Structures are given as C-alpha cells and as structure tokens.
Amino acid sequence: MIGELERQGLGNDFPGDQEPPRLRRAPSRASDRNYPRYDWSADPAEEEDGAGNAEAPPEIRTLPWPMERKRAVRQVQQMRAHVSFGAESWRRNKTKSLRKLQQNVREFLYFFSLWRKSLQKIGGNFGGGVKSYFVFLRFLVVLNFVSFLLIAGFVIAPSLVRRSAGTGGFVNSTDKESCLVYDPNPQGLVVFYEFFLHLLSGTGFMEDSFMFYGYYNNNTAVEDGSLSYNIPLAYLFTAAFYFAFCLCCIIARMGTAARVAVATGGRAIGNYSLIVFTGWDYGCLGDRATKLKQKNIYYRLQVDLEEERIKKRAASLTPWRKVALYTLRVLMFLIALGLIGTAFYGIFEATKFSQENGDRFGILGLFIEYLPSIVITTGNFLVPLLCDQIALLEKYSPSITVVVALLRAVVLRLVSLGILLFTLWSQITCSGDLEKEDCGNCSYNNKKYQCWETSVGQEMYKLTLFDLLVTIALLVLVEFPRRMVVDNWSSKLSQLVGRQEFVVPSNVLGLVYGQTVVWTGALFCPLLPLINTIKFVILFYCKKITLFCNCRPALKTFRSTTSTFFFLVVLLFGWGLALVAMIYSLAVIHPSYACGPFRFFTTMWAIVPNSFYSLSEVTQEFLFFIGSQAFSIPLFALSCVVMCYFIALASIYGRSVAMLKAQLKLEGQDKQFLVKQIEKMKRNNI
Amino acid sequence: MGSTSSQLDKDALSEYQELTFLTKQEIILAHERFSAMLPQEYKGATNIRLPMEKILEMPELKSNPFNKRICHVFSTSQPNDGSLTFEDFLDLLSAFSEAATMEIKSHYAFRIFDSDNDGTLGREDLEKMVTLLTGDSKDTSLNGEEMGQLINNILEESDIDKDGTVNLSEFQHVISRSPDFVSSFKIVL
Numbered sequence: 001m002i003g004e005l006e007r008q009g010l011g012n013d014f015p016g017d018q019e020p021p022r023l024r025r026a027p028s029r030a031s032d033r034n035y036p037r038y039d040w041s042a043d044p045a046e047e048e049d050g051a052g053n054a055e056a057p058p059e060i061r062t063l064p065w066p067m068e069r070k071r072a073v074r075q076v077q078q079m080r081a082h083v084s085f086g087a088e089s090w091r092r093n094k095t096k097s098l099r100k101l102q103q104n105v106r107e108f109l110y111f112f113s114l115w116r117k118s119l120q121k122i123g124g125n126f127g128g129g130v131k132s133y134f135v136f137l138r139f140l141v142v143l144n145f146v147s148f149l150l151i152a153g154f155v156i157a158p159s160l161v162r163r164s165a166g167t168g169g170f171v172n173s174t175d176k177e178s179c180l181v182y183d184p185n186p187q188g189l190v191v192f193y194e195f196f197l198h199l200l201s202g203t204g205f206m207e208d209s210f211m212f213y214g215y216y217n218n219n220t221a222v223e224d225g226s227l228s229y230n231i232p233l234a235y236l237f238t239a240a241f242y243f244a245f246c247l248c249c250i251i252a253r254m255g256t257a258a259r260v261a262v263a264t265g266g267r268a269i270g271n272y273s274l275i276v277f278t279g280w281d282y283g284c285l286g287d288r289a290t291k292l293k294q295k296n297i298y299y300r301l302q303v304d305l306e307e308e309r310i311k312k313r314a315a316s317l318t319p320w321r322k323v324a325l326y327t328l329r330v331l332m333f334l335i336a337l338g339l340i341g342t343a344f345y346g347i348f349e350a351t352k353f354s355q356e357n358g359d360r361f362g363i364l365g366l367f368i369e370y371l372p373s374i375v376i377t378t379g380n381f382l383v384p385l386l387c388d389q390i391a392l393l394e395k396y397s398p399s400i401t402v403v404v405a406l407l408r409a410v411v412l413r414l415v416s417l418g419i420l421l422f423t424l425w426s427q428i429t430c431s432g433d434l435e436k437e438d439c440g441n442c443s444y445n446n447k448k449y450q451c452w453e454t455s456v457g458q459e460m461y462k463l464t465l466f467d468l469l470v471t472i473a474l475l476v477l478v479e480f481p482r483r484m485v486v487d488n489w490s491s492k493l494s495q496l497v498g499r500q501e502f503v504v505p506s507n508v509l510g511l512v513y514g515q516t517v518v519w520t521g522a523l524f525c526p527l528l529p530l531i532n533t534i535k536f537v538i539l540f541y542c543k544k545i546t547l548f549c550n551c552r553p554a555l556k557t558f559r560s561t562t563s564t565f566f567f568l569v570v571l572l573f574g575w576g577l578a579l580v581a582m583i584y585s586l587a588v589i590h591p592s593y594a595c596g597p598f599r600f601f602t603t604m605w606a607i608v609p610n611s612f613y614s615l616s617e618v619t620q621e622f623l624f625f626i627g628s629q630a631f632s633i634p635l636f637a638l639s640c641v642v643m644c645y646f647i648a649l650a651s652i653y654g655r656s657v658a659m660l661k662a663q664l665k666l667e668g669q670d671k672q673f674l675v676k677q678i679e680k681m682k683r684n685n686i
Numbered sequence: 687m688g689s690t691s692s693q694l695d696k697d698a699l700s701e702y703q704e705l706t707f708l709t710k711q712e713i714i715l716a717h718e719r720f721s722a723m724l725p726q727e728y729k730g731a732t733n734i735r736l737p738m739e740k741i742l743e744m745p746e747l748k749s750n751p752f753n754k755r756i757c758h759v760f761s762t763s764q765p766n767d768g769s770l771t772f773e774d775f776l777d778l779l780s781a782f783s784e785a786a787t788m789e790i791k792s793h794y795a796f797r798i799f800d801s802d803n804d805g806t807l808g809r810e811d812l813e814k815m816v817t818l819l820t821g822d823s824k825d826t827s828l829n830g831e832e833m834g835q836l837i838n839n840i841l842e843e844s845d846i847d848k849d850g851t852v853n854l855s856e857f858q859h860v861i862s863r864s865p866d867f868v869s870s871f872k873i874v875l
Binding site for chain 2: 661
C-alpha cells in the first residue's frame with residue numbers, strides 16, 4: 001500500500017527561489033534511509049481544495065504543512081476569493097474577519113494575563129499538578145477583585161456619598177427601645193496597644209466603619225432632583241448578584257474542564273499508551289527537571305507493570321482473609337469518623353466558650369476571641385495527618401486512597417465551618433427558641449449582640465486573618481528551618497524526613513476554605529472580598545517563595561486537568577454552604593434594630609415586597625405573570641424536553657463511537673485476509 | 687544585537703500571523719531569538735538555515751530527549767539534516783504554541799515519535815520512544831523482558847486493526863482521551 005514514495009522537497013537555501021507546490025522531485029539517492037518514506041504532504045485535505053466549495057475551506061494554519069506550502073495554498077485561496085461572487089465570498093469574508101477579531105481579542109488579553117511568567121517557570125520545574133494550584137489561586141484572586149469592584153460600585157460608593165451628604169438615620173417610634181441600644185466605638189482615652197487589638201478583632205474603630213454591616217444606613221439617598229437610590233435594596237441585590245456572579249464564573253470555568261473529563265471517560269483503558277504517548281512535558285526546563293520527569297515516567301511504568309505481574313501471579317485471597325480485610329476497613333472508617341466527630345465537638349465547645357466570654361480585655365481576650373479559629377486550624381492540620389496513617393492500614397489501591405483522603409479532608413474543612421456557623425446561629429437566636437427570655441424582646445439575643453450581623457462579620461474577618469497569619473507563621477517557623485536543617489546537618493533523621501514536598505490537595509482545600517469563609521461573610525462585611533484579594537496575593541508570593549526555596553519536586557505527580565475539575569467541584573460545595581447561610585440570614589432571622597440598613601423590617605428579604613409595590617403597574621403585572629403558574633409550568637416542561645434531547649444526543653454519540661471502533665477492527669481483519677489471498681494467488685501463479 | 691537591521695516588515699508579520707498559531711508578540715520574540723543565534727556575518731540576511739547544533743543550544747530544547755527528532759521533523763532541508771530556517775522555526779513554535787489545535791499537535795507528535803519515517807509506529811519506534819522517555823541511565827531503563835511486556839500492552843491497547851503497528855488515526859484516538867496532552871505539548875519562549 002505504501003510503496004516507495006518520495007518526500008516532497010520544499011524550501012532550500014537560495015533566497016527567492018520558490019518551487020510550485022505540486023512539483024515532485026526524483027528520489028534523492030543521497031538519502032541514507034532505506035525505508036519507504038511516508039509522504040506526509042499527500043493529505044486528504046488537498047482534495048477538498050479541488051472539490052466543491054460545500055463548506056468553508058479549512059483554516060490554513062491547521063494544516064500540518066511547512067510554511068512554503070501553506071503560503072502557496074493561501075495565495076490560491078485568495079485568487080479564488082477574488083473570482084467568486086455573492087454569498088460565498090461574503091460568508092468567507094465574514095469568517096475571516098471573525099477570526100481576525102478573535103485573534104485581536106486574544107492578543108489584547110495576553111497583556112492582562114497575571115503572573116504569566118511565574119506560572120510558566122513553576123510548571124516547567126515542578127510539573128502540571130503544582131501549576132494547577134497556582135492557576136486556581138490566580139482565578140480566585142481575579143474573582144475576589146471583580147466582586148469587590150461590584151460591591152464598591154453599588155453599595156460602598158453610594159453610602160459614602162450619602163454619608164457626606166448629611167444626616168444620620170431617623171428613628172421610627174416603636175416600643176422596642178431596649179433593642180435600640182448600640183455603641184460600637186466608645187470614645188475616650190484609648191491605650192496604644194488597643195489599636196492593634198481592635199485591628200485584629202474587628203472591634204472599636206473598625207466596627208464603626210464601612211467594614212461592617214452595622215455602619216450602613218437605612219435611608220434612601222435622595223438627591224436634589226428625582227434621583228433616589230435605595231441603599232438597603234442595593235445592598236440586598238448586590239449580595240444576591242455577587243453569589244450568582246461567582247456561580248457563573250465557577251460553572252464557566254468548569255465547562256472546559258468538564259468537557260475534557262467527560263470525553264476521556266474510562267481511565268483504566270489505555271493506561272500504558274497514555275503514559276507513553278502523552279507522558280512527556282515539553283515545557284520542562286533544564287537538566288534537573290528533565291531527569292526528574294524521566295524518573296517519574298519510569299516509576300509510573302514500573303509500578304503498573306509490577307502490579308500487573310502481581311495480579312497475574314497472585315492467587316485469589318481465601319474467603320477468611322477477605323473477611324478480615326473488610327472488617328479492618330470498616331473499623332478504620334469508624335475510627336476516622338470518630339476523629340472527625342471529636343474535632344467537630346471541639347469546635348462547638350470552643351465557639352460557645354468564645355462567644356460567652358468575649359468581653360475580656362488584653363491579650364487573653366484576644367486569645368479567647370480567636371479560639372474558634374485556632375481550634376479549626378489545629379483540627380484541619382491534625383486530623384488529616386491521623387487519617388493518612390489510618391489509610392496506610394486500609395490497603396486500598398493508590399488512586400482510591402488519594403480520593404478517600406481528599407474526601408475526608410473536604411468533609412472536615414467544610415463541615416467544621418458549618419459547625420461554627422451553627423453555633424453562632426444558636427447563640428444569636430437562642431437555638432431557635434424565640435420565647436426564651438434573652439430573645440423574647442427583640443427576637444434575637446439582644447443581651448449579647450446589639451448588632452448580630454456585625455458580630456458574624458467580625459467572626460469571618462477573624463477567620464480570614466488568622467488563616468493568613470498561620471500560613472506566614474508556618475512558612476517562617478517550620479518550612480525554612482526544616483530546609484536549613486536538612487541541607488546543613490546530614491544525619492539519618494534529616495535524610496529520612498528530607499525536604500518537604502508541595503502537597504497540592506491540602507493547599508487547594510485551604511484556598512477553598514478561605515473562599516467559603518469570605519462568601520459567608522460578604523453579606524455582613526462588604527470589604528471582605530478586598531481583604532481576601534490582598535490575602536491571596538500575599539499567599540501567592542509566599543507559596544512561590546517556599547516552593548522554590550524549600551520544596552523538592554514530588555515523585556508521584558498529581559494529574560492536572562481532572563484535578564482542576566475536582567477543585568472547582570469542591571469550591572462549589574463551599575459556595576453551597578455559604579448560600580445556605582446567606583438565605584437563612586436573609587429570610588428567617590430578624591435584623592438588628594440598632595444598626596444596619598434593614599432595621600425595622602421583619603426580615604431582610606421583606607424590603608423586596610415593600611419596594612415592589614412602588615414599581616409601575618405594568619412592571620408589577622409583568623413580574624406577577626413571570627411568577628405565576630401559567631409561565632413557569634411551560635418553561636419547566638420546555639427545559640425537560642431540551643435536557644432529554646441532549647441526553648439522547650450524548651448516548652447516540654457514544655454508540656456511534658463504539659460502532660466505528662468495531663468497524664475499524666473488521667476492516668483491519670479484511671485487509672489481512674486480502675493480503676493473505678494475494679500471497680496465495682501469487683504462489684499459485686508461480 | 688542587530689535588531690534594527692533584521693526587523694520583520696508588517697506584511698510578513700501579518701502573513702505569519704495568518705499562517706501560524708502565534709500571536710504578534712510571539713512572532714517578534716521568535717525573530718529576536720532566532721537572530722540572536724545567527725553568526726555575526728549573516729545578521730540581517732533572510733532565508734538562512736541554522737544548523738541543528740545551534741538550535742539545540744536553546745534552553746527550551748537543550749535537555750528535551752526528543753530535541754533531535756523535533757528538528758528533523760520540522761526541517762525542510764533537502765538532505766534532512768535537522769537545520770531550520772526562520773520559517774521552519776515558526777512552524778515549530780506554532781505547533782507547540784498555546785493556541786494550536788489538538789489535531790496539529792497530535793499529528794506532529796506522531797511524526798516526532800516515528801523515528802524511521804514510515805508513517806506508522808512499529809515495535810522499534812515504540813522501543814526507541816520508551817528509551818528516550820525513561821532516560822539512558824542504568825537506574826531508569828527497563829530491561830528486555832519489561833520492555834517487551836510494555837510494548838505488547840501498548841499495542842494491545844492502541845492497535846485497533848491489529849496490524850502490529852500504530853497508525854496516525856489510532857494514535858490520535860489514544861491522544862484524544864488524554865486531558866493533559868494539549869497542555870503538556872507546549873514550548874513557549
């Protein structure tokens with residue numbers, strides 16, 4: 001089938017001497033290769049040029065030909081474009097200008113790509129898995145910054161204007177006078193170190209600022225003309241839109257990763273081919289990284305080959321040993337559950353204690369205030385370590401071990417945050433029982449919290465700050481000394497411990513935890529996204545420094561694309577948790593009487609129906625129609641139909657792929673049969 | 687550095703933008719790097735071929751185990767000696783760029799792995815490829831039995847028509863199932 005085809009020779013040393021593309025040269029005898037050389041230029045795309053112009057010609061740069069050939073094809077295309085008229089050429093021009101536009105947009109965005117060079121360096125030296133962590137971090141920085149701009153534009157700026165314009169809030173006469181007592185910033189002689197205490201715990205001068213919910217007013221800003229800006233409504237809608245916006249960003253980013261993850265499907269098949277064909281990372285720079293990558297690939301191949309041999313040789317386990325293994329696994333699972341449960345109980349107790357004794361002064365008071373953060377961080381640090389030891393006993397296969405460890409860590413982190421929120425809620429609303437004496441007056445615990453939203457915001461602020469401080473402290477006090485000990489003091493212990501590895505999953509979970517805290521707190525502390533942006537930027541540089549100075553590249557690497565999808569799924573869980581907290585605060589708990597833009601409403605959401613009736617008649621009727629059954633049921637039915645269509649389409653594609661594969665196999669067999677027939681006939685003829 | 691005398695003109699720049707996947711900045715950077723490697727007396731001349739040894743001094747290609755194969759694949763010289771003109775160099779960067787499609791990357795990956803240029807990956811091609819991947823040193827090379835087992839496994843997984851070799855379509859089929867290929871088949875200056 002593939003005879004002695006000569007390779008088309010194109011491009012030579014003489015400037016300006018170009019050969020027309022279809023001229024074939026005599027086989028060069030100077031070639032020292034005796035194999036039949038495949039003619040890569042006889043591409044099926046060639047025939048398309050001659051065939052009818054049924055579809056748009058393929059983009060030239062997607063053709064795998066040398067530059068000379070592409071240039072010649074382009075000239076032919078341009079000549080043809082000049083000749084053809086009408087709709088054809090219009091369509092071609094449109095696609096061309098669209099492509100040019102896409103290219104210009106891409107080049108424009110190239111400038112704004114943050115930290116591009118750093119990411120390239122990280123990927124070249126440490127691999128795709130570590131790089132995916134930093135890409136995720138960059139995504140979160142951009143998300144937080146854009147959210148901050150949103151909040152600043154719609155809430156903070158109008159409030160600033162309103163404040164400078166004049167009067168404070170007016171008071172409706174009610175009988176809830178005891179609920180109106182609120183003094184966030186007692187003036188008086190302030191000791192110097194109290195400034196730092198206030199800074200770290202969000203009280204005092206920080207409480208009485210744009211930082212927290214309590215500072216905002218509930219009146220609508222009225223300008224001289226008819227311009228009115230309903231600040232409470234803006235506050236509510238901005239918070240809701242912020243959540244929706246984050247959800248869209250995450251889903252959009254998941255879209256590309258999901259498409260790849262779904263298309264690849266069954267991972268077990270084609271394992272060896274995948275490692276060998278796609279294993280090499282062409283971005284590897286330098287001898288050290290190259291040797292490491294080679295070792296890595298060798299290690300993976302060895303492990304797979306070894307496992308296969310063991311599986312072939314090993315007899316099946318006797319039933320008794322199977323039972324023993326399964327009981328061991330169940331026991332270990334219960335132990336892990338117990339550990340996690342202990343951590344949760346610890347957080348619950350710590351939060352209750354901290355809220356009850358929160359009015360001490362000085363360093364002790366600061367310590368008590370930060371107690372929930374300390375317990376959460378310690379739990380998040382210790383429990384995964386212990387679970388890792390448990391996993392050693394469980395003897396799952398390596399991939400399952402990684403997934404199980406990650407799941408445990410995710411559950412630990414997110415649920416511990418949930419426990420913290422639950423404890424706060426039970427303190428604020430007296431565990432839901434509004435008839436208790438503390439809550440009876442104002443329908444929230446007025447004795448402890450004159451302004452409960454600000455307290456929740458402060459708690460989230462403290463969590464964020466503590467997270468950053470712990471990371472920097474770990475960097476300075478643990479990672480740098482470890483490297484110095486390992487490098488300069490050669491002993492068995494230091495060789496056993498070695499330089500640390502950059503463990504991607506636990507670092508990513510730290511990011512998800514931090515982002516979830518910010519989402520929960522954004523309703524109560526509008527400046528929190530800005531603080532988080534700054535925190536993540538500092539984190540980027542700290543982690544980069546520790547990566548290059550203290551870490552050695554890991555031998556077992558972390559897959560980059562499926563893991564990006566996993567990170568985004570976990571981020572979505574965090575988003576869901578924050579959403580639940582926000583909806584509950586909006587819809588159920590009574591806002592504080594003494595502070596904030598929602599005083600004198602029964603719930604925060606109540607402002608929407610109130611303002612609704614101030615809209616025009618037509619708008620009201622339109623919105624009623626959208627909410628009514630006459631609209632939503634047909635919409636629901638339509639989306640069901642569309643979803644069924646896509647599911648059917650996907651299953652059809654899967655089936656046609658399987659069918660085509662079977663067909664290919666058949667054709668291969670046919671080809672071999674025919675070749676054998678030819679040989680037989682040749683032999684008979686001789 | 688000779689950059690003023692050997693600058694690209696606008697027409698050539700837009701033509702290269704259309705014919706490759708590179709952005710304007712990338713083409714200009716490639717031109718600077720290529721000119722920097724030219725010997726002094728040839729600076730400013732066009733259509734000059736750089737010998738393979740010079741190209742392999744670039745840090746991006748220096749330690750890559752496939753560097754010689756890459757130069758041979760993209761070279762358009764008559765006795766295929768791996769020397770590259772500037773346009774070959776642009777073709778190389780375009781195939782390895784961020785924006786290149788999966789089809790182009792898998793096509794060129796196949797050609798890089800096909801050491802004997804016969805259009806399919808036979809057992810010798812696969813063996814050479816695995817040796818390059820794992821390195822030549824004693825503690826990272828597979829012994830004969832392991833190599834045989836590995837090649838058998840690879841052929842069993844990817845050779846759909848059972849002819850003992852992996853052709854381009856079978857290769858592309860395997861590649862399409864890898865989510866990491868497009869991001870790892872990348873060389874950026």
